[in-house]
Amino acid sequence: MLFTFSIIWGLLRGILASSDDYVAAVVEHSPILAPILPVNVSTAQSLMMKNLASYEKHAINAKQSGAQIVVFPEDGIYGVTLGPFTNLPYMENIPSSTAISTENINPCLSEVQFEDRPVLRRLSCLARDLSIAIVANMGDVQPCQPLTDKGCRTTTKLAKYNTDVAFDTDGRLLAKYHKKHLFFEYEYTEPESASLAVFTTSFGVKFGLFTCFDMLFQKPAQELVRRLGIKNIAFPTAWINSFPYLASVAVQQAWSRAMGVNVLAANLHIPTYNFTGSGIYSSGKVISEFMSSVPGESELLMGKVNANPLGNPPKIGGDDHYVNKSYKPDPEKHPQFVYKALVGNEGAVDACHGNFCCHAKFSRQELDGELYALGAFSGMDEHEPEEYKIQVCTLRKCATTLSQCSQQTNASQTMFSFLSINGSFSESTFIYPVFMLGNRQLLQPEFVHVGNGSMTYNDQSVAVLTATLYGRIFTETVRE
Structure with missing residues (x-):
């Protein structure tokens, strides 16, 4: 029985x-x-x-x-x-x-x-x-x-x-x-x-x-x-x-x-x-x-x-603020990042845009012909008919030279075994933790630790296209 x-x-x-x-x-x-x-x-x-x-x-x-x-x-x-x-x-x-x-x-x-x-x-x-x-x-x-x-x-x-x-x-x-x-x-x-x-x-x-x-x-x-x-x-x-x-x-x-x-x-x-x-x-x-x-x-x-996944959103509130429609953003204007190149197989790098700073540590198998940089930006991203405030720390493969880091790249081969990024984000910043491999695929979340304005990868070597903390600020009024 x-x-x-x-x-x-x-x-x-x-x-x-x-x-x-x-x-x-x-x-x-x-x-x-x-x-x-x-x-x-x-x-x-x-x-x-x-x-x-x-x-x-x-x-x-x-x-x-x-x-x-x-x-x-x-x-x-x-x-x-x-x-x-x-x-x-x-x-x-x-x-x-x-x-x-x-x-x-x-x-x-x-x-x-x-x-x-x-x-x-x-x-x-x-x-x-x-x-x-x-x-x-x-x-x-x-x-x-x-x-x-x-x-x-x-x-x-x-x-x-x-x-x-x-x-x-x-x-x-x-x-x-x-x-x-x-x-x-x-x-x-x-x-x-x-x-x-x-x-x-x-x-x-x-x-x-x-x-x-x-x-x-x-x-x-x-x-x-x-x-x-x-x-x-x-x-x-x-x-x-x-x-x-x-x-x-x-x-x-x-x-x-x-x-x-x-x-x-x-x-x-x-x-x-x-x-x-x-x-x-x-x-x-x-x-x-x-x-x-x-x-x-x-x-x-x-x-x-x-239907009931584990996890809760961060407690960041505020309101969206919209640009006055009489103001016309420039559709060709993109955020102007400050980039600093990664040097060597391992080390640290800092990049600051005004008072906003990003810091990264890394360990990699450096590959000739692939340039990586840490970029920092804090300000307005303009997309007609509205603009919005962002704070971004992005470690990414650059197209060719440091001046071309903002150009799109969609593949990489450089292998990283350790990578950490953090930034001096505002307390009101909502952060999208973006991590993309060199073949444009994703890693499961257990391999990338995220918290308190930081991101860390520390496991087997993988080709990295980008590791980015993309922050949106909803509480600051934009241009009126």
Whole structure:
């Protein structure tokens, strides 16, 4: 009897231990790009249906492999070639968040009502037919009043938003989110405030939702975690890699680790424009990762995720401050780092930008032809239509000479067995701990110790592309 009870209890424990797990999928999609010249609605819908046919193949494969949710990338349904005068035919009117939360909207079961919104309907039916939750990105067009609504165009009286949508396993529309922080996206309207979009799936997991550039801001990204306690993030993105320290997968891992949450990140795959890099992460642990420079290669990533990961975000609050829109940042202006070269097989190096200083110690197998430097910067990073305050310590491989350290590099061979970095960061700085290997892959978090404005690697030798403490300051008012 006791033996039988032990077996039954062991089985129950296994079921209970895995009850918080779910299987997630993300798709790095290589889209058919919309033409640059204007087209009519019929032509636009035909192109979007071709991209959605690719979505369907991936969703079927994901479901057959046990996935309960699949996330698709930002701009995946029409690509990144649209402008403010060509994107309207690709937009659909998405119900309001209030209607979504109160009216049980299911486009798949409402053929007549959604006849003129084929993207919404196809996504809904795909979720329903496969019994899989779906997160996708599309365009939302809404009527507006030019005299009262921010960003409303006087000619069309329409606002066009970069929008994420989430569908449950029965096809029901669960949530929508308008991207707040636009990155040179003149074709979209910036919403007046950053909304906190959440949804709970039929398999009992609550997700937060935001898009791409939002990840570098307090609202909505960090507020979802700090205010609402969200532990699972669906993250459609069209992230342009800036190697080495703002590479897509490195930032995704860093944010997941710093915030102590799961991140399901789906990027576009257009290597010609530097779009690539997707992954599934749990408090920085890499469950699945993909980055490829091969054009035309879409990828389905899968992984089992615990809905309640260990880890908590640092207690750094404050508010995002925005530049006055009458001020126009220079889109060609980049942070001007102060770089100091690493010399020898082992040693220490310091770099200071004004009163902000970075320090590094290292042990390596020095390789002829590969120059490494420690860089320091504290100040404004300008991206229209807003600028933001950063503090960064970055040890990185330089392109060729010290004066060219700010140029992008995406591979290295120099082996490091020890590396530590720290900086005189402000107490209000939120730090993304970025560590990327020479082949553009990531290390699991247990190999890189992070804490108190520092980062240390001390294990077997690995080729290092960058080790960076990328800090964001949310509490300081920027240029007014």
